Amino acid sequence: xxxxxxxxxxxxxxxKLSKEEILRYSRHLIMPEVGMEGQxxxxxxxxxxxxxxxxxxxxxxxxxxxxxxxxxxMDFDVVDFTNLQRQVTFGTSDVGRPKIAAAAERLRNMNPxxxxxxxxxxxxxxxxLELFKDFDVIVDGTDNFPTRYLVNDACVLLGKPxxxxxxxRFEGQATIFGASGGPCYRCLYPEPPPPGxxxxxxxxxxxxxxxxxxxSIQAMETIKLILGSGDSLAGRLLLFDALGMxxxxxxxxxxxxxxxxxxxxxxxxLIDYYxxxxxxxxxxxxxxxxxxxxxxxxxxxxxxxxxxxxxxxxRELHEYQICHLNGHLIPLGExxxxxxxxxxxxxxxxxxxxxxxxxxxxEFLSKAGFRKLWNLKGGILAWSDEVDxxxxxx
Amino acid sequence: MRVKVLxxxxxxxxxxxxxxxxxxxxxxxxxxxxxxxxxRHPELAPFRPSLVASRNQEFAPWSEPLAAGDEIAxxxxxxxx
Numbered sequence: 509x510x511x512x513x514x515x516x517x518x519x520x521x522x523x524k525l526s527k528e529e530i531l532r533y534s535r536h537l538i539m540p541e542v543g544m545e546g547q548x549x550x551x552x553x554x555x556x557x558x559x560x561x562x563x564x565x566x567x568x569x570x571x572x573x574x575x576x577x578x579x580x581x582m583d584f585d586v587v588d589f590t591n592l593q594r595q596v597t598f599g600t601s602d603v604g605r606p607k608i609a610a611a612a613e614r615l616r617n618m619n620p621x622x623x624x625x626x627x628x629x630x631x632x633x634x635x636x637l638e639l640f641k642d643f644d645v646i647v648d649g650t651d652n653f654p655t656r657y658l659v660n661d662a663c664v665l666l667g668k669p670x671x672x673x674x675x676x677r678f679e680g681q682a683t684i685f686g687a688s689g690g691p692c693y694r695c696l697y698p699e700p701p702p703p704g705x706x707x708x709x710x711x712x713x714x715x716x717x718x719x720x721x722x723x724s725i726q727a728m729e730t731i732k733l734i735l736g737s738g739d740s741l742a743g744r745l746l747l748f749d750a751l752g753m754x755x756x757x758x759x760x761x762x763x764x765x766x767x768x769x770x771x772x773x774x775x776x777x778l779i780d781y782y783x784x785x786x787x788x789x790x791x792x793x794x795x796x797x798x799x800x801x802x803x804x805x806x807x808x809x810x811x812x813x814x815x816x817x818x819x820x821x822x823r824e825l826h827e828y829q830i831c832h833l834n835g836h837l838i839p840l841g842e843x844x845x846x847x848x849x850x851x852x853x854x855x856x857x858x859x860x861x862x863x864x865x866x867x868x869x870x871e872f873l874s875k876a877g878f879r880k881l882w883n884l885k886g887g888i889l890a891w892s893d894e895v896d897x898x899x900x901x902x
Numbered sequence: 903m904r905v906k907v908l909x910x911x912x913x914x915x916x917x918x919x920x921x922x923x924x925x926x927x928x929x930x931x932x933x934x935x936x937x938x939x940x941x942r943h944p945e946l947a948p949f950r951p952s953l954v955a956s957r958n959q960e961f962a963p964w965s966e967p968l969a970a971g972d973e974i975a976x977x978x979x980x981x982x983x
Contacts, residue, residue, distance in 0.1 A: 650983050653979070675983065747910065752920065
């Protein structure tokens with residue numbers, strides 16, 4: 509069973525619950541697995557949640573409600589409309605506010621007995637060790653590979669458990685890395701995927717309830733870790749398939765050759781994780797194409813002039829149903845076998861949502877011999893921004 | 903011999919199903935099984951270096967030999983949060 513070393517700030521003997529706290533935590537206190545001793549352990553625990561988004565929402569809510577004495581929240585993002593479908597800490601009136609401020613306000617209201625420490629900053633190799641050292645458990649609710657490797661490495665260097673959760677569309681994973689000499693994230697995934705191969709929630713979508721379930725599992729494991737109760741997920745990777753409604757698990761092994769936690773470790777300090785993951789900045793590099801770009805305003809002007817332009821939309825049907833520019837729809841993946849639908853003697857303007865897929869399509873068509881090609885710069889999102897705001901953004 | 907193969911994440915979309923039964927020669931390793939699917943779906947190739955394989959619900963090296971009735975899973979990393 510995984511355990512943690514408690515905060516040195518005080519032993520369970522010196523802390524006390526107030527009358528209000530006893531009433532508030534009554535349903536915990538009447539179970540012998542928690543009891544007064546367990547509730548005091550929770551009160552003395554210091555947990556840092558990295559990210560207040562989809563996973564961070566249930567994490568923050570349940571850890572605050574459970575009475576984790578010191579709850580650290582870290583995020584540098586601002587609430588936007590697309591967050592509300594799953595990030596249930598935030599309300600519509602929070603749109604535009606820093607996530608950290610909105611989350612702290614909500615959690616303080618939920619439980620004024622706990623201390624909430626906010627860090628409105630991006631986690632970096634420079635600040636991670638300093639930030640982590642004052643916490644007993646680190647919970648990874650981040651949304652990108654560089655930060656996941658950084659959280660892992662900082663936890664291994666400091667000997668702190670890393671309660672991990674991650675999601676993709678309808679699937680989730682959860683485990684505890686680095687507990688009691690168990691495997692770390694690098695034991696499981698030594699190599700990051702090439703940039704752009706694994707879509708993020710923004711690119712690939714996610715069903716809103718999924719992070720609610722996976723984040724709740726992380727919250728449960730965090731609480732069990734602090735209580736020292738039950739069988740922890742350390743050493744087991746839980747795989748959740750929401751469509752099939754199946755939970756599976758995979759026994760994990762520590763990799764003796766792990767560069768981070770193996771016998772002959774080669775990584776002894778934090779590195780540049782964007783470089784390690786092959787990315788600079790957040791966006792995957794756009795595919796290189798020689799096809800010239802047309803701005804939405806240019807396209808509008810030429811259409812208004814009555815120029816003979818063929819607008820080719822290379823998004824998926826379900827995206828076309830959200831909004832469209834009356835273009836001819838051929839999803840990117842179907843272009844090779846439907847290329848005969850296109851007339852190479854006409855000028856073709858290719859567009860997608862943001863300009864990346866259309867660049868790929870244009871490059872393919874250019875190689876197939878099409879000469880009069882344009883790529884709509886910034887896709888239908890830019891069209892909505894620059895030409896017609898009645899076109900919804902998604 | 904027959905083995906059961908499970909796909910997760912993007913692999914599921916590429917292969918077109920979550921679960922498949924495969925016939926493979928005795929002595930084949932996990933690597934050979936993956937190569938079989940890679941031939942059919944070349945888009946799987948870039949996933950290989952970052953992929954995790956398991957055999958009978960246990961994390962397994964790519965060189966591990968297969969036995970009849972095994973359940974093999976291929977698991978790409980996911981990063982959403």
